[in-house]
Amino acid sequence: MSPGASPSTSAAPSASAGVPGLRLLPQAEWRERERKHRLRLERWTAPHLARRRAGRRHPVYDFLFEYYNHPVAKLLRWSPGPGVLLEEGGLFQPGAFPASRIEALRWTLSLLRATEGRPAHHGCFGLHEWAMVYRMEEAGVRHGAVPLRFPPAELARIVESQPIACSHYDAFRFFTSDARPLNRLQPTRENRHDLEQPGCLHANMDLYKWAYKFAPWTSGELLADGFELAVAIREIDMRASPYDFVAHGMPEFPSVPIETPEGRAEYEALQRGLAERARPLRRRLIAELEAIQSAVAAVTNSTPA
Numbered sequence: 001m002s003p004g005a006s007p008s009t010s011a012a013p014s015a016s017a018g019v020p021g022l023r024l025l026p027q028a029e030w031r032e033r034e035r036k037h038r039l040r041l042e043r044w045t046a047p048h049l050a051r052r053r054a055g056r057r058h059p060v061y062d063f064l065f066e067y068y069n070h071p072v073a074k075l076l077r078w079s080p081g082p083g084v085l086l087e088e089g090g091l092f093q094p095g096a097f098p099a100s101r102i103e104a105l106r107w108t109l110s111l112l113r114a115t116e117g118r119p120a121h122h123g124c125f126g127l128h129e130w131a132m133v134y135r136m137e138e139a140g141v142r143h144g145a146v147p148l149r150f151p152p153a154e155l156a157r158i159v160e161s162q163p164i165a166c167s168h169y170d171a172f173r174f175f176t177s178d179a180r181p182l183n184r185l186q187p188t189r190e191n192r193h194d195l196e197q198p199g200c201l202h203a204n205m206d207l208y209k210w211a212y213k214f215a216p217w218t219s220g221e222l223l224a225d226g227f228e229l230a231v232a233i234r235e236i237d238m239r240a241s242p243y244d245f246v247a248h249g250m251p252e253f254p255s256v257p258i259e260t261p262e263g264r265a266e267y268e269a270l271q272r273g274l275a276e277r278a279r280p281l282r283r284r285l286i287a288e289l290e291a292i293q294s295a296v297a298a299v300t301n302s303t304p305a
Helices: 027-054 099-116 127-131 152-160 201-213 220-239 261-300
Strands: 023-025 084-086
Touching: 023 027, 027 220, 099 201, 099 261, 127 152, 201 220, 201 261, 220 261
Parallel strands: 023 084
Antiparallel strands: none
């Protein structure tokens, strides 16, 4: 589907061509960007769709399509983002932005700004995944088809031997009831703005979520960059988990042994690298959401946050 077919764009761009601040994108250029966007993401969507048709599951990558439940068709659709007029295409129309989403836009911007302004913490060592299976019956383990690297008693000893410092509510809420009191922090929906920080793998993975929550208003490039960052983070998240993917026949996911000093050092280095990759993406996301908010405010007389 072309951007011009989206309900958020205008089929008559000439009527808006004189609006100040708009950037005209020639048709040849945006068509090429649209094509590259689709090819870039089909690397991930095509295998996922093939697995789904065959009734097979991938314990690492399916998370990106299920927990982050943005439909494949929408992920593949490129959008120009705010402030761009497409030659022979369309234009972001602020008046078409759903009024019901304005408060969500403010809330998301507030969270992203708070996270951006907070120092990064890199000392969690991926223990959130361990806390999700701590003292749990084997039948309840989330990735039951993938063996654990340790028997339950040893896994519990490893969890209890290290401080847990998870700051992310959507990870913490999956902790077992026995693991929650072991966490230094007690994240909730209400204190999320006070705790989320830019070193957290899950906070950085969520940049993809915040980009698609406001698609097609956000740009396709931002969406694709967020998705690819989420892929990279998910891979490290699972490699540092208590699951043994190598024993499961997946040698492409060797364990990061966070139960050892060497493994913790490796994890921290990987976490720092991912946080650095996420930082400019978060700033771009803030800038795009601010541009959307300002454009919406101009036509609805609402006040930007």
